[in-house]
Amino acid sequence: MRDRFVETTTALLAEDPRTALVLADISAAAFAPAARRHPDRVLNVGIREQLMLGVAGGLALTGLRPIVHSYAPFLVERAYEQIKLDLDHQDASAVLVSVGASYDRAAAGRTHLSPADVSLIDTLHGWTVHVPGHPDEVPALLRAAVAAEESAYLRLSTLSNARPHGGDGALVVVRDAGPGAALLVAVGPTLDAALAATSDLPVTVAYTHRPRPFDTAGLRALVDSEVILVEPCLVGTSARVVSAALSDRPHRLLALGVAREELRRYGSAEDHTRWHGLDASGLRRSITGFLSPALV
């Protein structure tokens, strides 16, 4: 996904003189050709994330469209107040693009883990959040985000599904289990494991790469009474949105995602997927339990 981001951003910088890119050393080498061509609009401020967002806010105030990029914990968590004040409070906007989603770099340990990034962005108003599930989804999402006026956050991951699913982020039914089935909403790269986990269960599986704004109209059209939310970020990230959308209907919700507890384990991203119960067998365990309340 990072490669597609670099290609697309490099093209956007050439196509539109309004586009600017602000970096804090991360991915600077990949953008070196773009920086040579557009030295005034490819700005690497060094390892200074507060300044990276402040610069983005200032660029936006002069009419440019900044893309801001770093590792998720440094982009969103370290510079959260700059996102809140240097962008939103100024009525300025930018496109934030992170790499290092949740536990992509598990071996690096807690300092490089950022499962709460989408939740933090969700404390703000009017942001679009994309969690692509495949590298081929990235170019169109990035282009649309940059062409828009509002702020957007693209959360790129090393994990992905086998196939891309296009569209604008409205819920797409990937497998329809018929009337009365539970609805599983898979966000971004969780789709393949969710499909495998529910292959023989009465569960309709829908996909989205856009948790914000969540497609609540699509949700209401698809839900019977049971919703399973599978997200590659902090558990429950979209639970409040689903609950609010269904507040007038009796329903049950199972929210699955990355646990809050710090595991203090290294290993691979796949290891962490398993430890958080987000692999096919872990999801199946949680989902069968949820669908069989009579056994409790």
Add this chain to the structure above:
Amino acid sequence: MTTLATTTRVTDAAAPLDGRQPIAPLLERVRAGRQFSPNVLSTVDVLQVLYDRVLRITPATVDDPDRDRFLLSKGHAVAGYYALLAAKGFIPPDWLDDQGGPANRLGDHPDRTLIPGVEIGSGSLGHGLGLGVGTALGLRAQGLLDPRVYVLLGDAELDEGSNHEAIAYAGAVGLANLTAIVVDNFSATHGWPGGLATRFTANGWTAATVDGRDHDALHTALTGHHGHRPHLVVAVIEEGK
């Protein structure tokens, strides 16, 4: 009590502004009988020099891409700022009454979306210089080489580490269309041993340190940039003055 002394000082700072409204009664209107601590007034002189003699901005040019930008980073210093904006016709003097009230656009910190001529909303310290660096870069990237970006900070505000990210970077890239103005009223808890200007000059800025009450000295310092480096003006406000 300091009320009388404060009022006297406000009157002292009340040289009429090119035939427009003098600032003292406007400041009194903002004050509305409240006590102002000295640091609220420490910025009045530098604001007057900026708006009278330096900034190329008028109520008619608040949206002109070619205007100079003035960013008040120490957003608590609003009293003089609001009075100046009213004196210069950016806002109606009526807005000065009931500052911070439920129906007033003027808060204890300024909001750029509510007040014509205000470039940034500020209040949380340490945000203005980064925004100023981005503004200066954005102007340069669009070939707007005439406007200059002025950011007003306080010496205590420099405690915030975000400023030092901006100081180092602006110096490293020679951001020549940026001027930082630090009103130094010695309010930083741990001070700046060796002088706060050294934090800038060590990073390649030019710097001038002047008496923050001396309008001619302020003018000379505020126009003393050389064209290829960011510039610092330290406006010193001696304690008790």
